[in-house]
Amino acid sequence: MDVTAIDRSAVLGSSALHRATPASKLVAATLVIAGVVAANDPVALFGVLLALAGGAAALRLPLRSMWVLALYPALFALVFAFAAAPGAVTALLIVLKAVTAAFTVVTLMFTTPYPQVFAPIQRITPGIVGDALLMTYRSLFILAEKLADLTRAVRLRAGVSARQPLRSAKATTRALGGLLLYSFDLAQREYDILYLRGYEGGLRVTPRRSASPAADAGAVLAAALGLATIALFRALPSLAGYSWIAAVTGAVACAIGIMYGRRHR
Amino acid sequence: MTHIHIPDGVLPVWLWAAGWLLTLALLALASRFAGRAGSRRAVPLVGAVSALVLVAMSTEIVPIAYHINLTVIAGAFLGPWLGAISAFIVVLVLSLLGHGGVTVIGLNTLVIAAEMAVGWGLVRAGLRVFGARRTRAVAGVATVLTLALTTTMLVGIVALAGSPATERETGALDPDTLRFESPFSDGVVTLGLLSGGEHDEEHAAEEEHTLSVGRFAAVVYTLGPVGWLLEALVTAGVLGYVVGVRPRLVIAGVFAESRRTRYGDEHGGH
Incomplete structure (x- = not known):
């Protein structure tokens, strides 16, 4: 685990997500994780994961380092899935849940300096x-x-x-x-x-203000869209046969993100 | 393998929410008791030891999906209250690095805090009974016993997750509500995972509807002892080294070793 790569990217990065407030990124991450919790369709969840990866590629985040961290829990999830899952589809869903949640938090950490992530936790x-x-x-x-x-x-x-x-x-x-x-x-x-320094308890972190309200809105909206997609397939069982649409949309978003990221390098 | 490598959305909401509530209560209690040592002393010590545990946990032994924990060592030096705070921090940072789910932070904290508290109790009791000369043996036995206990806790948590209480719609992974169909399965694409729309009922009948606790326990108790042994050897080696170099640190504890009272700081500063 290369923690210095995370810190370097979080502090020195200049993508739209870096300009968003930590609060909006935390809300966005929470929405995606809520989607991961609710997901019961591996195909739809895979679509959301592809779309997330496409977004990260478009923002030119250090994908290689991010994938190393995001795929790490897949190994443990595989062991758990092998040991406890009642079937292959459930096992696939368990691994996808692990990777999607990990990719989400890793994206948060690669775009936000750690004191800013810890500031809301300090309050509670x-x-x-x-x-x-x-x-x-x-x-x-x-x-x-x-x-x-x-x-x-x-x-x-x-x-x-x-x-x-x-x-x-x-x-x-x-x-x-x-x-x-x-x-x-x-x-x-x-x-x-x-x-x-006369420390008496209480290291305070001043929350950072937004450098781009559009980036705040974009992050939250994209996350809400992911959650809505998963909720839709969970709430309407009759749509179960159409989850491939979510996967194809995610794949297209991923391809566009990669091409955009390469063009604007 | 002692802490939960279970992703988000697998355990039922009531279980991980209860884990969070218990953890918040434990943290409130722990910070009250830990404050007695002085937060000025406790904060850097918990920070350094938690960082050490994190460094150890991020080093994975791939073939058996195991990583060294050093939680017994951390517990032996921090004690149960600071250990609980350290456990929460370790689990939180790990989950932010993608290692372990966010929703299971509460449950993971309880398991690791128990590991540190039991490790502390066994190492301290062992050293009192057998003396510092037997540090390696005491550390090794304490580690195996602690890990066996917390692994059983882990199996218990999965057993709770697989209980009838989880069969209703709780937002957790519920095979009853699992959807996996393809509109192409009538003949256009019928290969591998994309087939299945017409077989759903058969599959549903074939699959059990809860997590397989028995199989999970079998795997964990088969792989676990290898990890316990490795951890015990590392813990014994490290504590043996420390007792040889700075024995007072192991015998009297970190606070006794580092206590240098300064004018105006007799109480450690709160």
Whole structure:
């Protein structure tokens, strides 16, 4: 998981979705996830996923990194589907639900700096939870980089070798132990900084204003359209045979999005 | 495998909503008790340890769909209350990175918080009884017992989801309402997944109408022990290393190790 790629895209990106307010993007993500929860037709849901991917391609978001994260839960969903689903169609739906929901939240994170995503969560959780959440995300970058450095160092010193699994395991757990100690030292340093700055609880994040009301409306409308599509097929069982229309529409939207994104690169 | 890798829209609404409510209550309680240690001390510590757990969880062992958790280690150092806060943060951040559903954040928090609390209890009790010399063995056994318990919790949650209570329209995945038909199935396209309109009733009769709890339990208890063993080895190795390098950290705890009282900060600052 490359968390730095997420942060880079969220902070440095300049797409229409980056200009929308975090609040509208959170509403849009909630609508799509509500659609995922309600979905009972894998074909219609696949159409929504294709349309989402088309939108991301049109906005020239880093699709490769996004797909890596969005497809990751598919592996676990497959295991769950294999273990618990009563049939192949249900299993397909479970995997599609996992990928669509993941792609939605990943799109949110790739277009919104993390303090802005956490700001609404801070309002509904106790102060210590909100502050620790911000601290966690900050520490995540530091520890991920430290682990990469440690792993590289162990490998360069021939500590990890396929021929000697026992020695490799020892070296890896020592690296993790080192990382654990480093994380305590990091916590102590952060405590010192908080002490110096007179922290008394309550790290505040100022919500960002919209740079493009049209982008706000577009994000919410597109998400509402996706939810409406899924709700329609759920509410009207007589339409069940026509869900392929949603899939074809999604495929066309995806193709147009890819072509638009390539042309405006 | 101990926390739920179940996507959104599979579990019934009443179940994940109850998970969210219980989690919010737990967080309110935990922040009240955790505040006693001083939020100035607790915030960076929870942040650093949660980040460590996140780094571990994002490293996947592909063939068995497993990733290291380090939750027992986190629990052993944070204790049950800070552990509950850390569990929520870890699950929330993971779900925002696409790993785990958003609706199941509540249930996942309860499972991981239980993992940290039980891990803390077993490691602390084990060290008290057997001493620091047996840290590796204590950590390994505590991890296996903790993971076995939380895996059973996970199976229990899926069993609840598969109960008759979920058979009504709850917004959850309900095979009774599953639609998968093709207007072309009368002869234009009759291949593979696109066929089925005319077979729907047969398929419906063939398929069971709830999640298969027995099969799920069988898979989880077959794959799980491999993961428990790996996790136990890692936990034992890491705690063994730490006890060798900074024993006071394991024996007396993080707060005892890092407590440096400053003028005006005798209570840790609230």
